[in-house]
Amino acid sequence: MIAEKVEEYAFGGLVAAIGVFTLVDATTIAARADNAVGPRAFPYAVGALLLATGVAAIVATARGKLGQAEEGEDVDAGVRTDWVTVGKLVAVLVAHLVLMGLVGWPVAAAVLFFGAAWTLGAVWWRALPVAVVLALVVQVVFAWGLGLSLPAGIFEGVPFLDG
């Protein structure tokens, strides 16, 4: 409960901070000094809105009005937050975008799907073939069906996979 409250303060603070940044950075936008409304006015309004709502969220939190976490079919409201799983998924996404440039889309995509499915509890020897097949099928569909070539990477020059 306390941890959630700290997080809630932090998010409200972040919103307010983006508001302050918007207000400050808006002053640096070059604008002609004439009567017409330039590129600064609207950013000022947005910055003010963010600052006001961020502060209001902090005040609401202090008064005990916490935000209601979203419900969903697959969400178990009764369990504690599994930060390890969230961290692993973010790591898998980072791995995906790093690998894409190094070894190409098919491998990066297989890593993303396999990593995510495994993290969420799939049996690894079942998830692995699914990941490989899915990545290759999408690659072929893109290269041949849609005419959009995803980077083939290590499969460069291979028929069907390199568009």
Add this chain to the structure above:
Amino acid sequence: MDSITALLEGFATAAQPAYLLYALLGVTLGTAVGVLPGIGPAMTVALLLPLTYSLDPTAALIIFAGIYYGGMYGGSTTSILLNTPGESASIVTALEGNKMARAGRGAAALATAAIGSFVAGTIATVLLTLLAPTIADIAVALGPADYVALMVVAFTTVAALLGSSPVRGLASLGLGLFIGLIGTDTLSGQQRFTLGVSTLADGIDVVVVAVGVFAVGEALYVASRLRHGPIEVIPVGGKWMTRSFWARSWKPWLRGTLIGFPIGTVPAGGADVSTFLSYAAEKRLSKRPDEFGHGAIEGVAGPEAANNAAAAGVLVPLLTLGLPTSATAAVIVAAFQSYGIQPGPLLFTNNSAMVWALIASLYIGNVMLLVLNLPLVKMWVKVLQIPRPYLYAGILLFAALGTYAVNFVVDDLIVLLVIGVAGFFMRRHGYPVAPLVVGLILGPMAEEQIRRTLQISEGSLGALVTSPFAAVAYSVLVVLLAVAIVVRLRRKKVESLV
């Protein structure tokens, strides 16, 4: 009568085999994403945007409209058969529908939801057909100040009236407006908030933001509290349609339609509010109020009809004014813009053939959806049972793919991840994500209109409120806010009753 001719021409276009196939593809995809937890129509349309660039706009929009309508149908199957609360618009359906399914009357619940959706969807589409050209004719005369007023109304209703916390809704709107500011100002050519990063100079693509908050944010959030163990789907039992089924369902369908359509059109809070109002109405009018809370069929029929009628109602301001009042509608506006078409009053004159083909496809899509969701409902029960690790891994994979396919640059994936993590925290702390997407899409349009207004008035702020239409719009907004407070109180009462 002009519009009847135009509609018939629209049918001629939409009935071409290729367009029928696109409509079928759209409604099938839509039902699938409606059935599946974790993905919604907004995200699906956003994901498909980059892949449909090669199609002609009519085909793409027919697919998107199918997804939009289909998502509404599919959601009810999930709320009736899955043992857990579903998306906000369908929670009311879950109240009674779930009880009916457990009592062995699942078939009747599914049937009243599907047929009710069909009846409401069709009537609402007729109303759309009749109203839209007239409203477009009136809207042609609107000036920039009037548009500003309409957008302020849309911002306020979407951000402050939806969700449990108006402050958090407005904060979410602010974040969307801020993201919309990033990039090069269209009027002055100045770079804003780009931090000197070249990727940001062109602005952040709507697809990246929508996929980030809906797909990545949702996947991370569900993963943080994933429900483990087998997926409990209640077996479909009982008779499909009996005499008493029809006798008890038809009035709630019509009442739901009458409640839902205007609420979708106004906009006064979207499908969510309309289902609660319909539920309350059915409960009050019922001869057997004691059945409510234990599986009353009226409590499924009414809200489901209201839900679909509201969804069709949302298309009225979308097509005639270019004003999105829900997240999915906002993404559809982005889809129009990606084809260089600005939805609004001129749509019916400049792109008449396309817009009528689109409306015709809505009628056709509704018929397809009735077939998909009634005789073929068993198929969706199978879809519902997809193991969750694979489902969410798939969502993440296609989120990354869709984002990359926008510009084919890896930098977009970094933006996707940042926005996804933001979406995750927003869900944890009750910040609704819909206002963010609406703000992102409407923000730049609103800024342009405000600046045009003030340019004409030479900086006098009074010009924003002195046009008669704008004055009326702001007055209506005040009334809406008052009504919303009443509805909010009443809804608390409804919630406390069940």
